[in-house]
Every structure is written in structure tokens, then in C-alpha cells.
Amino acid sequence: MADRRRINGPAGATIPPVFDDASTRGPKSIKSRSRPANATRKMYLKTGVTPSASGSAYLEIETSATPGVSGLKLSCSVHGPRSLPRSAPFSPHIVLSTHVKYAPFATKQRRGYLRDPSERDLGIHLEAALRGAIIADRWPKSGVDIIISIVEGDQDRETSQLQGDEVWDMMNALGGCITVAAAALADAGIDCVDTVAGGVAALVQDAGEDSIPTVVVDPIPSEHEKILAACCIAYLPTRDEVTNLWFRGDLPASDIDLYTNLVEKGIQASKNANRVLVGCLAETIQ
Amino acid sequence: MASSQHVLLSPAELAYLHASLSLTPPIRPDGRSPTQFRPLVAETGILPGTNGSARICFADGTEAIVGVKAEVERTAQRPGEDTIFLEEGGVEGGDDADGDGEAREGVDKRKGDAAWVEMTVEIPGLRDDDSGTAFLSAMLSEALLSDGEFAKRLWINRRFHWKLYLDIILISPPLSYPLPLLSLTSHLALLSTRLPRLKSEGDEDPFFDDDWAAAPYLYPRTTPTTTSSTSPTTTTAATRPPITLLVMAVGNNIIFDPSKEELTVADVALAVSVTSTASSTSKPHTDNADLKEPDTEAGRNLRLLSIRTIDPPSRLTPPGVANAANAAYGANNGAATGATQKMLEAQTAETEAVEGVWKAPRGGAKRRVLGALVQKVLERGGVVDEVLDALEAVDLG
């Protein structure tokens, strides 16, 4: 799968040397969460950033209080509605195609130019979330492309190695993708039943293996000792409906309340994001 | 993606199907009860060249085979590695040679990495890099890896691990959404997977027992203590690989294992992955749960691993036209001028739902419906138990 058409960087990640000083010697200090459990990070959202696109939006999530932890930066452009390629079959609805791509430098592990399976997976999640929100039969025989580039992934730069928690980062990224795509769709003038926004909640363990887990919204993996489960939700506030639900983790089936609580918190996070989204759109039409 | 393949049903047929599935109790086209699965034929150990394999054939003609192959691979040593060991066991320094492995026997020093499992899904008629295939394989591997315990089973020693390749091949064309079939087949294949017995010790280069009969199962077996089993020789794995079930809701009805036509009228469809573990786990919150209600059930301890929304193909179905809006039934006299015609179209798009006229659903799923779906899957003695019982009956040669 080597991409021969471009000059690529080194294939694997290079890991900077870690010097054995006092701070790395001691048990890894976990920067604890400075926000309350039900507070999301601050968000910046703006529409109309790409002049050539039909609609576009840019989302930035505040870097957390600890220095060195990057925030999430997403840019979304919507092209269309435009005519379908000649080979495509007749469609009475608008054909949605979503592309999510990490910039090569967005994460600690360098990403190639070709979309890898996890990026395709994000694209499908995004498509499911948006398809519930748009009114597809308003635009027969046409297609719309939603292209999101993740300029900066939400990853801790301080730890030298991957901790196997990229999947939690993916959830955060998906939450942002949904919100920014909803703003760009509204900017492009494509009919939507509601403004859909994404929210993430997680069940975390902060004080050792035996502590009682707590539910937090908008989790940052590096701020917690262990994430037991997390969910990302795309939610339509005025209709009180969920268009996409992605849960992952390990929960006992006997304790359904734990799961319900997690989903409720996810919806709450999504409502928080939606408030920003509505504010941004109101500013756009003013 | 595969779920949104075109089903050639007219709006009238869709409306009929939706109405009959919304009845209480729902009437399914093939006469099943809402929780009933389609009959299937399953066998394991069909591929001699693999560490574990299985084949399942559904009654609708879809068939999948899964082969599991394992290779020994050197674990990449990262500079930060010793920090992990420090954090984990509190042993001074990153010295591997002094056999500290034995010193802390009780501590689970095994570490797993998600990259040790490679899963490929092949579906005829779909490209390898098709998003639907990527979604399916992400869903299946997510269920397998999400508890973090599975990858630890592949740990040999600090320098080596097993690399497990799961190749899932759908032999037949995808007549229905293939997720349940692929999940059940890989479940059986993993259950029948055996890895050669390790003879070397510590962190030296591993070598293995030649005797295949002595090879332990990847999912260790226990003879059930309960007397309920029919034959005394059957053994069951305490911890089972995950299974992913496809559940959908139409109105207030929850329907398991939907066929392709049923999925076309779904209001919401979920893929729920669950597993069953041995009743005693070290998870603290399980302990809490156990304290609350003592585990009276024999052994099976269900755990929820992942949930994903499947984009229901109903959103892409053509809408029907109500008589009131149909020009052929005199909705608009003449309809010759552009203005009236346009008005007519706008009205067809925006009318309240008329009974018997199909309209592609808009928006998402109500919170209550989603909650009920998950609860129905996870309930004790429910469908998951049934499926697991049925799979237990498969002879793991």
C-alpha cells in the first residue's frame, strides 16, 4: 500500500529519546481534570472559512489548562449539491459522501495520505449521524461531499509513547466532526431537520483499580488513569432524538443504569456543543 | 455501504411491511417471533491449515468462513517501556535478566496491544477499501479488543507475542446485512482456536510443544460443574469471545436478527456486542454490582462491549404519494402550468403522515427506544443467553 506518487516521510513513527530524569522515574503523574465532571471544554466555531466551498466551518476546542496538551482543530467544507457522476444510479435523494482525514501531522503517529481504516470508520459514523439530520428528499439526483480535515488531533504531546488509547481520541474527534459538519451544512443551505451536535461522555477511574468509577463529559484520555467505557452521541435537541450512538468499553450487563447514565451524560455534552453551534449560526445570519 | 444496498420494494410494499411489523405482536414476513433467529448450520475446525476455523450457513443462503492463523512476532521495544514496568509492578530499573517475572508471580504482567490482532473482512462485490467493509471489520475488532483482556492472551513473554490474523470471508453474495453472520462465525472460530503449548520459560526465545493435542485453547475450557449438561464430556469456555447482534426497532417493537427486507423499514438499527465472562472478574465495579445483587445465575456474566448505530436503509427508500396529493386522483386540476406543478411538489414533500403511505423516516431515534433496545438485548435469560446456549452446542472438534 505504499504511496509511490508522492515523496513520503519515514514509514514508522520516530520516537524522541526519553531522558531518564527524576520526573520520568517516579510514577507517571496524571494531570488530573481541572474542570467539573459535567463541564465541557470551551469551543470556537466559525462558518464561512472556505470561500470556494458551498459551505464551510472551522472548529477549535480549547487546549486544556495543562500546557503541552493540544486541542482539537477541525476544518470542514461542504461541496454541492452537484450533479452525480454519470455512472451513479438514479437516486430520489441527495447522496451524502463523507470524508474524514487526519492531517499527516495531526497525531503523534504520522498518518499517511491515503485514508486508513480508522478514518473510513469515522467517515461512516459521521455519515450515519448526518443522514438522520438532513432532509434528503429535497435534493433529488444530486450529491454532496462533506470533507473534514483534522488539522490537529486531540493528543497529549508529553507522553513519549502511544498508550493504546487512540480509540478514545477517535471518539472526541468524531464528536467534533459532527458539530462542525452540522455548521457547514447549515452554511451551505442544505435542508436539515435540526442542528445536530456531537457529545462524548466516559466512565473513568481516577484513583486506582479499586476506586468507584465516575462519569465525566468531554474526557481527555491523558487526564484520567483509566477509561472503562465511553460513548459518542449525535443528538437533535429540538426533536429529542439520537441519530448516532457509538459506545465502546466494558460494562457489566447487569448494571444497565451505568450505561443509561453514560448516555445521558453524552446527550448533555451534545447539548453543550449545540449551544455553541446555535450561537455561531445566529452570528452567521446576522 | 452494505446496509444501504437497494432493496427493490415499492413504497406500497414498504408501507405494508412497516405496518405489519408495528403491530403488537409484530407479524414478520417469515413468521418468526420478534426474538427468533433464522436457523443456521454451523461447524468448526473445517480448515486444517489454521489454528481455528468455523463455517456458518444461514437459512437464507448466506455463508461465511473464518480462519484464524497465529504467528510468533517480536514485540517492538520502545524506549519508554521500562517506565511502564515501573508503574506497573514497582520493580527497580528496566533490568530484564534477573528474572523478576517470577518474583511477582501474582501480578498480571501481561500486556496487550490492539495491533496484535489483524482482522480482514472480505465481501464479494465490495472493494477491499470500501467503507462498509472497513466499518464491519472495525465493529468486529472493536468488540474483540474493547475489554483489553483479549490482546493479553496473545502475550508470550516480554519480547515475543502472538500475532493473530482473523480472515473473515463471506462466500455468498451479501443477501442480508452480514454483520450477525460474520460475528457468529468468528465467535466459533475463536472458540476453536488453539495455540501451541509454550515450552520455553521467561523471556528467552520461545519454542513450542510439537504435540497439537496438548495445545491449549485460546479461550480456556472448564468442565461445567452444574449437572445440567447432557453429556459429561462437554466442556465450555468460561469466558467467551464477543458476539454482535443486530437489533432493530419499528414503532415500539424490538426485532432481532432482521432480514434484509425488514431492515429496509427499520426506524433504528443497532449492532450490540456482548460477551460472557467467568463470574469472578477483577473489575472493581463488577464487585460492586455483585455486592448489590448476588450472582445467582450459573456462571454466565454478560458484559456490554460496544454499541453502534447502523444507518438504516429506510432513509434511502422512495416515498409514496398519498391520493390527496396525486394528480392522477384529481389532486390538482390541470396541473399544466409550472406554478401549480411546483406547488404540488412542495406539498407532496410536506404533508403529515398518511396511513398506508410510505414516507422515509427523518431524524433519529427517540432516546426511550434506544434505551429499550439495549435493555432488551442485555436482559437476563434473554436472546443473548439463547444464542450463547445454541453456540455452545456446536461441536468444537
Next chain:
Amino acid sequence: MTTTAPPTLAIPGQLLGPASRYQPGPGTHLHDANLYASLLGHVHVAQPQQSQQQQQQQQRRAPGPAKRLTKITPAPAPTPPAELPTISVSVAAAGGGAGAGAVVVGDGGPVAGERKQKKKREVLPEVGNVVLCRVVRITPRQAVVAILVCGDSVLEAEWQGLIRVQDVRATEKDRVRIYESFRPGDVVRAEVISLGDQANYYLSTTRNELGVVLAVSEAGNTMQPVSWKEFRDPETGAMELRKVAQPQPQ
């Protein structure tokens, strides 16, 4: 129900009012007997103007040979109850997004106008629309055209359309020859009669005011219409056959 006025600005999903008070127009949708906005933009309420509409319809029917009734038309439906005002949300009225602000400041009027044009919501050709299109190629059975203008708005994307030989004119359909009606490069005014197949909209030029509006002769000069089926080159005097659109008063 309190009779609150609808908001002036709307965000997708915003409640506009009950369906018993308004008719849904473009940019709105119906959910649970309420009307909600589905676009980001300004809200307009149009009072029903029954009489004026009918007048317009009368005007649109240009004098000429009336099309013979060739199909059985059903009895007219019972007239709808009292016409409700139509509520709609349009993007076009907005002078551009937040990002546009900077652009407008930079260069006064024309840029602002350009931006306004750009922000105009894209429209799709719909059944019943009158469109302007350019003939791309012709075959004995059909003319393939590219739709450029729909109603009053210039389309951003180019949509492909098809004028089949039986849709060129209303009478003597069997005598129509495509090459005597259209040539590649002609600009044609046509009406959309169907969304058509996967790639093409089906267009028709059967009405008198539809047909070729702009044609270039073989010598390369812009021609003038002289009859219902002929254009003349003003310089060479050569005549060429076309399905000519009746010139419309400005």
C-alpha cells in the same frame, strides 16, 4: 395557542409556528403538526394572493394554437379550505456569512454583490421550471443540453438535460427532425418535464415561447429569428432552420 409572530431569523430546527396557521414553503418542514425551519436564513411570510396568481397564470398562457386534449383529465379535486399564508426560509436574503464581512469591507459594492450572488442558495431544476440551456450535441432521436440557468438563478453546477424528438413541438411530432430544430451551441429556453433518468433531466420546448433563443450561423454570426422555424444571418442572408422561441417582450 398564543399568536406569537414568527421569528425573523431562523436556524434549522427552530419552531416557526403551528401547521394550522401556515403552509409550509421552501426551507421549512413539518413535524408533529408544527412547522420548523430547515435552513439557516430569513423568514418570510407570504399572504395568499389567489386572484393575482390566477391572473399570472392567464398571462402565462400565450396566445397560439391550444394544445389538443389528448388525455382524460380527472374531475377537479375539492378546493382546499381557506388558503393559509405560506411561511418560508430563504438563505438568499442574507448578505453573506460572518466570513463575508471582511470581504465586503475590502472592496465596496461589486464585491458585495458578487458575494451575495455566491451566497445564494443553490437551486435544482424542478419539474415545471423554465430553464436556459446550451445544446451540447445532437442525435436523430434527441438533443443533449447543459442546463445553465434555472428560473432567474444561474446554477453553480452544470446539469445535463435531454430534449427528445417527441418533446420538441406540440404538433406534427412525427415530422420533427432534431437537426432542423437545434444545432450544437444554440441557447434554448425549455421547460423541465421530468427528473428523467440517472443522468438527464427531460426537457420540452412544445410551448410557443420555448425554443432556440440564440443561434449562431455557420458563418459565425449571431442570427435573428424571422419565423417560427427560421433564423436568418443578417450578413450573409442565409436562412437556417430552428425551433424558434417566440420573442418575448422585455
